[in-house]
Amino acid sequence: MTDATRLPTFDLNEPGTQDELYERYADLRSKDRVAHSDRFGGYYMLTRYEDIKAALTQPDLFASGQGVTIPHFGLPIPAIPLEADPPEHKALRALLLPLFRPRQVAKFGEYVEKVTTELVDAFIERGEADLKAELCEVVPSRMTEHFLGLGDGEWQRLRSFGPKLLQTSREELLAENESVARELMSFFREVLDRKRADPQDDLLSLLVTAEVDGAPLAPDQVLGMAILVGEAGHATTIRSLTSTFFMLGRDTELRRRLIDDPELIPAAINEILRLEAPSQMFARTVTRDCEFAGHQFEAGDKVGILFGCGNRDEEVFERPDEVDLDRRPNPHLSFGVGIHRCVGEPLARLEMKIVIEQVLRRLPDYVLKHPDDAEWLPGFRRELAALPVTFTAGTRESA
Numbered sequence: 001m002t003d004a005t006r007l008p009t010f011d012l013n014e015p016g017t018q019d020e021l022y023e024r025y026a027d028l029r030s031k032d033r034v035a036h037s038d039r040f041g042g043y044y045m046l047t048r049y050e051d052i053k054a055a056l057t058q059p060d061l062f063a064s065g066q067g068v069t070i071p072h073f074g075l076p077i078p079a080i081p082l083e084a085d086p087p088e089h090k091a092l093r094a095l096l097l098p099l100f101r102p103r104q105v106a107k108f109g110e111y112v113e114k115v116t117t118e119l120v121d122a123f124i125e126r127g128e129a130d131l132k133a134e135l136c137e138v139v140p141s142r143m144t145e146h147f148l149g150l151g152d153g154e155w156q157r158l159r160s161f162g163p164k165l166l167q168t169s170r171e172e173l174l175a176e177n178e179s180v181a182r183e184l185m186s187f188f189r190e191v192l193d194r195k196r197a198d199p200q201d202d203l204l205s206l207l208v209t210a211e212v213d214g215a216p217l218a219p220d221q222v223l224g225m226a227i228l229v230g231e232a233g234h235a236t237t238i239r240s241l242t243s244t245f246f247m248l249g250r251d252t253e254l255r256r257r258l259i260d261d262p263e264l265i266p267a268a269i270n271e272i273l274r275l276e277a278p279s280q281m282f283a284r285t286v287t288r289d290c291e292f293a294g295h296q297f298e299a300g301d302k303v304g305i306l307f308g309c310g311n312r313d314e315e316v317f318e319r320p321d322e323v324d325l326d327r328r329p330n331p332h333l334s335f336g337v338g339i340h341r342c343v344g345e346p347l348a349r350l351e352m353k354i355v356i357e358q359v360l361r362r363l364p365d366y367v368l369k370h371p372d373d374a375e376w377l378p379g380f381r382r383e384l385a386a387l388p389v390t391f392t393a394g395t396r397e398s399a
């Protein structure tokens with residue numbers, strides 16, 4: 001067994017870590033392929049790109065079925081298919097894939113454009129806004145509401161659960177965490193009951209009527225899939241959009257390039273996703289005693305996958321800390337690798353592209369209010385607390 005006391009220590013939940021995150025990652029990579037934390041019962045972390053990729057492509061050795069978050073998110077049922085292992089995983093994921101194919105996702109472009117226009121109109125005449133609270137949080141949340149088939153305005157209640165679960169689990173407030181988890185499950189049970197009574201053309205209706213091998217899904221399977229798509233469907237896109245506008249607020253030369261040539265926006269999205277992975281770490285559980293990344297692991301060990309650390313690995317990415325719009329290929333890890341690669345990737349890319357295009361067109365001169373005093377939230381995600389900006393006031397575009 002690896003002697004954890006000899007490994008470099010690291011903790012995404014430690015105050016101040018997010019403020020110097022990439023310096024800390026570089027230090028970890030220079031010291032060892034594996035790091036360790038004593039928090040949450042103790043767990044290991046992989047620091048190098050190739051090891052991360054190898055772990056993600058060996059689900060028989062690094063399993064997801066025992067939870068993929070450190071600490072545990074708090075739900076008593078698995079968020080499937082993310083927290084499912086083969087062979088169960090394949091059939092469950094296959095239910096979602098047709099809904100997220102690029103051609104299907106493209107149909108939502110008009111809706112995303114409409115929502116974005118309405119939101120920018122609401123603050124453009126003021127000359128200032130919190131881009132996170134007034135735009136980045138709302139577009140993905142409303143898109144998720146639309147995609148799932150929730151009722152008007154239910155996105156606001158849905159949005160409230162994730163941050164509470166993250167905070168209470170990180171602070172090990174078990175009673176509060178359990179209470180929020182029950183609320184989230186109750187919310188989705190009510191919605192799923194509505195869909196069973198009156199199915200519509202939406203994702204949740206598909207789940208309540210779906211079958212695998214001729215049998216309907218178990219209630220907890222439906223609930224777990226609904227929660228995963230509902231929560232993951234907007235939270236990561238919120239973080240990615242906020243990070244994008246923060247980076248473009250600090251790098252005015254890059255912003256000018258994108259304004260002058262919007263065709264570069266997809267490449268910029270790829271680079272910003274690499275540099276600011278919205279989920280910095282997910283976890284796996286070792287299924288058997290093994291040697292991996294130069295260390296001995298035992299069955300049951302928890303291993304954190306440091307996506308953001310691997311995305312800046314000097315052995316894989318030339319000038320890893322710089323934005324390179326000509327980076328080809330760009331095999332970043334931010335959407336995952338292997339059987340659990342993010343199924344919602346096409347929708348996230350569509351939303352990001354449309355929102356970025358509109359902000360650069362309508363708020364081209366926006367300025368960050370606190371460029372050197374950003375508050376990064378602790379934990380496994382990469383998320384700003386707020387993004388206040390000022391800009392030259394403009395005019396509304398919708399009636």
